Amino acid sequence: MTAKSLGQLLSPVQLGAYKLRNRMVMAPLTRSRAGDGDAPTPLIAQYYQQRASAGLIITEASQISPQGKGYPRTPGIHSAAQIAGWRQVTDAVHAEGGRIFLQIWHVGRLSHPSVQRNEALPVAPSALRADGEIFTGEGLMSLVTPRALELEEIAGVVADFRKAAENAKLAGFDGVEIHAANGYLIDQFLRDGTNVRTDAYGGSIQNRARFLKEVVEAVVPVFGADRVGVRLSPIFNGFSMSDSDPAATFGYAAELLGQYGLAYLHVMQLGEGEFDFKALRQRFNGTYIANGGYDAGRAESAVDAGDTDLVSFGTLFLANPDLVNRFRAGSPLNDADRTTFYQGEERGFTDYPAINAA
Template identity: 50%
Template structure:
């Protein structure tokens, strides 16, 4: 039996399966915002930012490096030590107090880094010695990319162990679970892709070898914190940052078939025109599936999200950019309110401007303009929990 049959439930209807009990099917997607200090500890305003968005069915944080060996960018957050745990605990407590649910996304950079972007100042490592194309951002501005070192078998084992440690730290910090970042050109994706994995050992070449590292990470984390608190994000065929996957289907079919046996919290999949991953992989996945259909395109509208659910290709839909300027996005969808625009000049700065200063709808703006009683009921619940 598969979960690929259409559902009558829309974005504003509750969802429950396994350890997930969500008031709606709108997920806040992970988005890098650079609001950590130089040690990778989230700034106090990070708690405000995520608590403001707690009416999402589920929040997935920005990418968090599991260890300084996997740090991608300067002033991006980590989950390596007790100081990070204390910083993130403030965030999870704020989200839970506002009625929300939050997963930490663990994001190992692999080749996607530069010595000037890292606390340890070391050369990044990847599956193969293939640099990122084009200039990269560092703490001193844009620089030419560096050629990463090649991960040894011991480096690979260390990366698995770093994910496990960070996952345990996430639980200690109060997160409801972790999402492993296997998408958008980061380390797990680098092992899956054609041009970033040129290895000839047990971690490269054949499909079985390409999926070995992703499966080792997922299984190790699931064993450490429980499968019901472990999830994975994938972006099959995504060309961001120079990634090449000529024929994604065989690799991702094999990976999803193996993952399907683990009973994870969810699988988070981005779709694209060249390889319709949702349509191809949904029949092979029997658990909760989150769809992201706005990657590399226009922000996902409410209508686009509803179409995905109605088609049966997913159970939940993730929204990224709309959540930045609309902290109460589910309420706005429910009442048909206008959507605010992002302040692009302060998207990647380090203060509250363009981060926590986007206002929510006033209470008077919650008069339901929808004819769907379920939508109106959800609007009322959201208003009471905002």
């Protein structure tokens, strides 16, 4: 498709505090290339700079604390070295006129003692083990049964989210995205398949959404609501994730989030089961970013139909640093090398060619 047929997708849009030059968002993609101390490196800065033509970049998820870490070589945002590393990234993206938000996360039970301090157990809302294996420094290992967070510990995790946002601001980010999707800690609190607590954070939908509410209310004052987004994944079923009534759970969460005047709601629309994403968007009643295997044609159609305001692309941006220009010109796309998604340093990271070098 050409620029003429992609009139909406390539058009400017207001997203919170910012006027973006197009409606194409680079989705967060874990790449496992962080350096010593889980700090971003100049190579990571180059990677994001190459993709700065996106209307908005949302970075790979970055742990808010050592406890929040799930995988080797994922970057953090809780140390001075990590802040300095991320400052290289934001400076590089801003030099190209781009906008960049940091995705902040706590993985909850999707961790392993081998990446935790003192080989501690991962934490979660409830002591329920997810099926499957996880990458560690020693290779694939089975997930373990997490420790349920004590009631008095939860406020500390919320405070870690706020501190992460403060550090992101010091690092020069334009805003942050709160990762409440894909089976990680906030998602674990939201769903009744992973949250069987009997206190104020479990039971009813309102109680299960309390942790999300408190995290949002901790982060918003740091940047302002119009520089904060949230990501949800209502039908994501990986890592043994389930909910007895996703429409009710995530409809309530979207309506709750809509009360804050956030920059956007970013929704991963992939998974198993039927779900009314149009109804979810209406309940949020704000700027909506759709994610889920879109190509240029599907993305343009979705924006044109009013189903979404922006579209985020993951693998396509990974393999095509100049994806915006390729869509504009109707050029062929690079294929992604999946063997380098989580390893390879510059290979499969910064060496994908642009159109003029292809």
